[in-house]
Amino acid sequence: MTASHASRLCLLLVSSLLPQFSFAANGLYLTAYGAEQTGVGGADIAHINDTGSLIANPAGLANIKHSRADYTATGFSIARVAHRDEYNDDVRVSNEWGGVVGGAYAQRLDDTNIVVGGGVNVAGGLGYVYDNINTAFGTVDDVSAMFSLFRFSGGAAWNITDNLRLGLVIATT
Helix, strand or coil: HHHHHHHHHHHHHHHHCCCCCCCCCCCCCCCCHHHHHHHHCCCCCCCCCCCCHHCHHHHHHHCCEEEEEEEEEEEEEECCCCCCCCCCCCEEECCCEEEEEEEEEEEECCCCEEEEEEEEEEEEEEEEEEEEEECCCCCCCEEEEEEEEEEEEEEEEEEEECCCEEEEEEEEE
């Protein structure tokens, strides 16, 4: 092994021990809903087997054998978000913690290859609260802009064959 290879290997080993940060975004919507989906970073689209498929891939409802109810509550931190301008230097958000909740139920119709389901969840949103922001007029103000998206979904999936499923969701936000 040459010195160049040894130094690269050493750098690789040291960097693998450092804490890794991962950021993902899907606009105003979350990248995943529920523990399983969050655990794989939302990469479960092709193989989803719970009521989260009402959000991600409605054909996944057909993977439910009998009936299933799922509930989710996820907390998150936005503590690293800050505001900076000519009057303020790194004012951190006051609402450092947030959360989303949801629930859904799906049921296979008796002796058929069709599963129907419905659910409601916080689909996403955005919001920041800044306390004590210096203004151009020499005053101090509080600023907030918050909204949330609730999604109501109803759907069905048909298990046509073992390898082919067709799903449909009607949702309103």
